[in-house]
Amino acid sequence: MSIEILIFGAGAIGAFYGSRLAFNNDVNVSVICRSNYNAVKSNGFSVESPQYGDYKWMPTRTFSKPTEAQKAGVNWDYVVVSTKALPDVNDDSELLQGLISKGTAIVLIQNGLGVEEPYMKRFPEAIVLSAVTICSAAQPNHGHIKHNRWTRINSGPYPENSAEATRRNELFNNYLVKGGVKDASAYSAEKMQLLRWHKIAINAAMNPSSVLSGGTDNASMALDPDMYAHLKGVMEEIFEVAPKVTGKPFPKDFATAEQILNSTKKNPSGSKPSMQIDWAEGKKMELEVILGNPIRLAREKGYEMPRLHSMYALLKAAQRNREENSKPKL
Ligand SMILES: NC(=O)c1ccc[n+]([C@@H]2O[C@H](COP(=O)([O-])OP(=O)(O)OC[C@H]3O[C@@H](n4cnc5c(N)ncnc54)[C@H](OP(=O)(O)O)[C@@H]3O)[C@@H](O)[C@H]2O)c1
Ligand SMILES: *[C@@H]1O[C@H](CO)[C@@H](O)[C@H](O)[C@H]1NC(C)=O
Ligand SMILES: *[C@@H]1O[C@H](CO)[C@@H](O)[C@H](O)[C@H]1NC(C)=O
Ligand SMILES: *[C@@H]1O[C@H](CO)[C@@H](O)[C@H](O)[C@H]1NC(C)=O
DSSP states (O other), X not given: OOEXXXXXXXXXXXXXXXXXXXXXXXXXXXXXXXXXXXXXXXXXXXXXXXXXXXXXXOOSOEESSHXXXXXXXXXXXXXXXXXXXXXXXXXXXXXXXXXXXXXXXXXXXXXXXXOSHHHHHHOTTSEEEEEEEOOEEEEEETTEEEEEEOOOEEEEEESSOOXXXXXXXXXXXXXXXXXXXXXXXXXXXXXXXXXXXXXXXXXXXXXXXXXXXXXXXXXXXXXSHHHHHHHHHHHHHHHHHHXXXXXXXXXXXXXXXXXXHHHHHTOOSOOOOHHHHHHHTTOOOOHIIIIIHHHHHHHHTTOOOHHHHXXXXXXXXXXXXXXXXXXXXX
């Protein structure tokens, strides 16, 4: 019997990891597409990668929407969610109804904090696994996945380490490793949340700052002394609050703000954070999971993050103004 994996949100990250999981002979990987459906249904994906070379991947099944996937009547072992996390636009967990059975593990590969909560609440019998990746990938046109660099992905049970969730998390991680993702690793629930906070410190500093500064790239931000001080201030604000919110110190091997910014300086590839790319394309930004949720989680425990809050307020207003201005005038 094959393991059945369904990717919900077959964009840059979903299709890249899906294509690696599909290298396991005993794994079938199917996808739910949206705007790229016609291209993928006809030709599958072509992946271009400096690390793995160029290859084609035809998913086992290609669906145009979740209700079509339901009709296939498969008992999914894993449903990977790799849509953009936009809880202010849509509760994606709702779309998975009818696809989750008792043995299904839902794997969230998304940036941000608090992304697991809607899935855990809606599917109390399912296993929820939480994952973050530093992989850089894009889909420049439908069905064409460009892997730029890095593959590291970490996943862990959510919210706690039940024996079954731990087992399923390790199995999923093994499929990634056997699919060539050598630096995939399985974490505990606690370490995973600390990693999410650590990743959010980088994203919450770099992403909004790039948008608010008119589209500055990563290295240029770190090289500008005033921007450097600002980015360091944001990261340290989060590094200080996160252990208080989670009740656990950061592991010693997690990079400091200075280490992160020093390595950003040395990487003048001109690449920009995803939030800037979304803003430039007129798309919604992942403001709630990257800024709003950390602010709210901290506030629930009595901590404020004023630097983060300023950027959140400014970007929410900028997004709102743009939406208002793009409405047809009566
Ligand atoms: N790309 C990276 O390098 C990177 C790195 C680290 C983390 N991440 C995180 O990974 C997550 C995914 O990012 P991404 O860059 O892969 O985004 P993406 O390329 O935009 O992929 C998301 C995909 O989900 C699809 N989708 C959304 N709602 C859907 C629905 N209701 N039904 C079917 N398909 C749906 C989108 O379809 P449409 O084309 O129709 O919108 C798109 O193909 C985000 O949380 C992001 O922050 C990304
Ligand atoms: C799933 O994979 C198995 C091999 O492991 C294969 O025999 C089967 O046909 C695949 N399912 C579909 C729908 O292609
Ligand atoms: C730029 O910074 C963002 C952090 O928000 C990161 O996600 C992205 O991978 C970085 N790009 C490069 C090439 O360093
Ligand atoms: C960062 O770079 C500065 C300037 O090159 C150096 O003085 C400092 O030691 C570096 N810090 C770390 C943590 O690497």
